[in-house]
Amino acid sequence: MKFKRIFLMTLISTLLASAGLAFAQFKKPEDAIKYRQSALTVMANSFGKIGAVVKGEAPFNKDEVAKNAAVVATLSTLPWQAFGPGTEGGNALPAVWTDNAKFKSASEKMQLAVVDLNKAAQSGDLENIKKAFGAAGASCKGCHDDFKKK
Ligand code: HEC
Numbered sequence: 072m073k074f075k076r077i078f079l080m081t082l083i084s085t086l087l088a089s090a091g092l093a094f095a096q097f098k099k100p101e102d103a104i105k106y107r108q109s110a111l112t113v114m115a116n117s118f119g120k121i122g123a124v125v126k127g128e129a130p131f132n133k134d135e136v137a138k139n140a141a142v143v144a145t146l147s148t149l150p151w152q153a154f155g156p157g158t159e160g161g162n163a164l165p166a167v168w169t170d171n172a173k174f175k176s177a178s179e180k181m182q183l184a185v186v187d188l189n190k191a192a193q194s195g196d197l198e199n200i201k202k203a204f205g206a207a208g209a210s211c212k213g214c215h216d217d218f219k220k221k
Pocket residue numbers: 104107108109111112114115118160161162163164167174175177178179181207208210211212214215218219220
């Protein structure tokens with residue numbers, strides 16, 4: 072548990088420090104990889120909590136879903152700045168850099184889907200949340216199929 076807390080604090084300070092420097096150059100490619108993987112991990116955690124509600128595995132609590140959707144919406148904007156030139160690696164496929172226009176458009180599609188999910192979540196309508204969650208999930212998968220190692 073202690074390890075987990077230290078990990079989380081490090082992660083949060085990394086995120087806060089980096090978020091303040093949007094489009095900052097990373098000192099080393101590993102820093103960019105760590106940044107994007109961290110942002111994606113935290114985003115996926117909140118996304119997964121909404122997924123559990125959508126699948127009926129967790130009770131529907133409007134406020135919790137709204138909070139998680141807001142986190143997803145904010146974090147969905149962060150990873151992309153860390154896929155700059157020279158940051159090849161991690162589990163990203165080379166196509167991220169060789170077909171960067173397609174990658175960018177996949178990231179924009181996902182951010183729009185997540186804005187819709189956040190709107191549905193703030194309104195608290197479970198049917199709309201389910202629909203928007205499905206579309207957002209498809210946008211994750213679409214990009215992973217083309218740009219992430221299996
Ligand atoms: C535009 C493309 C794109 C979209 C959209 C996208 N991802 Fe990813 N994702 C990637 C790539 C590329 C990696 C590998 C990054 C790396 O290892 O450097 C990744 C990695 C991840 C990881 C692993 C992070 C780690 O610690 O290694 C998670 C979790 C994840 N994505 C969740 C999601 C979820 C959830 C969504 C949708 C809400 C999503 N992603 C949308 C491209 C995308």
